[in-house]
Amino acid sequence: MNFGGTLRLNKFACFTLIFILFLIVYWRSGNNAYPADKSDLVNIKSLLKAAIYAAERGGKKVAEGKNHELNVKSKGKTIEGANDPVTDADYASHCAMFYSLKNTFPKLSIISEEHSKDDPSCQKQEKIDIESTPSEHKIIDQMNDEHVFIKDVTIWIDPLDATQEYTEGLYKYVTTMVCVAINGVPIVGVIHYPFTTQTHWGWETKRTSTNIPNVQHIAENKNHPRVVVSRSHPGKVADIAKAAFGSKTTVTPAAGAGDKVMGVVNGEFDVYLHATAIKKWDLCAGNALIKAVNGKMTTTKGKAIDYSSTSDVKVTDGILVTRYDHDYYLSKLPNALST
Numbered sequence: 001m002n003f004g005g006t007l008r009l010n011k012f013a014c015f016t017l018i019f020i021l022f023l024i025v026y027w028r029s030g031n032n033a034y035p036a037d038k039s040d041l042v043n044i045k046s047l048l049k050a051a052i053y054a055a056e057r058g059g060k061k062v063a064e065g066k067n068h069e070l071n072v073k074s075k076g077k078t079i080e081g082a083n084d085p086v087t088d089a090d091y092a093s094h095c096a097m098f099y100s101l102k103n104t105f106p107k108l109s110i111i112s113e114e115h116s117k118d119d120p121s122c123q124k125q126e127k128i129d130i131e132s133t134p135s136e137h138k139i140i141d142q143m144n145d146e147h148v149f150i151k152d153v154t155i156w157i158d159p160l161d162a163t164q165e166y167t168e169g170l171y172k173y174v175t176t177m178v179c180v181a182i183n184g185v186p187i188v189g190v191i192h193y194p195f196t197t198q199t200h201w202g203w204e205t206k207r208t209s210t211n212i213p214n215v216q217h218i219a220e221n222k223n224h225p226r227v228v229v230s231r232s233h234p235g236k237v238a239d240i241a242k243a244a245f246g247s248k249t250t251v252t253p254a255a256g257a258g259d260k261v262m263g264v265v266n267g268e269f270d271v272y273l274h275a276t277a278i279k280k281w282d283l284c285a286g287n288a289l290i291k292a293v294n295g296k297m298t299t300t301k302g303k304a305i306d307y308s309s310t311s312d313v314k315v316t317d318g319i320l321v322t323r324y325d326h327d328y329y330l331s332k333l334p335n336a337l338s339t
Helices: 003-033 044-065 088-104 135-142 163-167 219-223 237-245 257-265 284-292 326-338
Strands: 041-043 073-077 083-086 109-112 147-149 153-161 175-182 185-193 198-203 226-230 250-254 271-274 296-299 319-322
Touching: 041 044, 044 088, 044 135, 044 153, 044 175, 044 185, 044 198, 083 163, 088 109, 088 153, 088 175, 135 198, 153 163, 153 257, 153 284, 175 257, 175 284, 185 257, 185 284, 198 257, 198 284, 226 237, 226 257, 237 250, 237 271, 237 326, 250 257, 257 271, 257 284, 257 319, 284 296, 284 319, 296 326, 319 326
Parallel strands: 109 153, 226 250, 226 271
Antiparallel strands: 041 147, 073 083, 153 175, 175 185, 185 198, 271 319, 296 319
């Protein structure tokens, strides 16, 4: 009698039984882990395409707005005492961006800098066709689908960044921005320039739009960094930059947080420094984009920024944005900030 053969047969039978039981437990537990309703999930690739379309729709409203009465109002003063204006173009862009996204993804949490005026037509925005891909961004079709729970997603939009400069006709600084944050972490960022119709995007760990250059690290730049600061809210940041990074530091004023981050992303500047409070809709898209090129954005104290829907909309400690050498520049700030 072949007891060895019988033993092997019994081992195989036991293994098969255990494997079947494992599958049963796995699939039953899977029913708890994944929602029965697929509408509770959203494809990040679809969110990226929708973000591009939304930013460009808002950009059209911004570009059209310059041909009409701007109807400039003030939302108050910044900490630095600068005027914080808002125009009809801000509201028109908000309507186009916010409600095109909301009508496409009703369950999404969306936070915008602006709010709708008492205009019922504001909400009547056409849904975004997320099955189509913007013609200049076909590389998105080559990317894999990736699904997340809608409840974990927060969309941050800025319908018109650099409003002050918009009212002054300095259109090169003006952008519209959309950001996708998952569990408070910025993952996808879109920055659109309405007056050049250029759209830049990044998906962290995946890809960036083809119009973002590959910027090489230049170690010697640390000895004479090119720093961009706010034109309309300078405060003492120019003095802080030179005190922190040395007398050979070049400080350039510019407008719009989106444009300043893009300056770092594109290699025009080494550092974007902002030393006072700033809102998260100004930052989120740029934060995702700088991460997509392996750069970094933190507060001036080195903390990551939380973009969850329940977080405070204001960052009070300022920000530091770099494509390279972030920890080096961060280490130079404490003494300069305390003086």
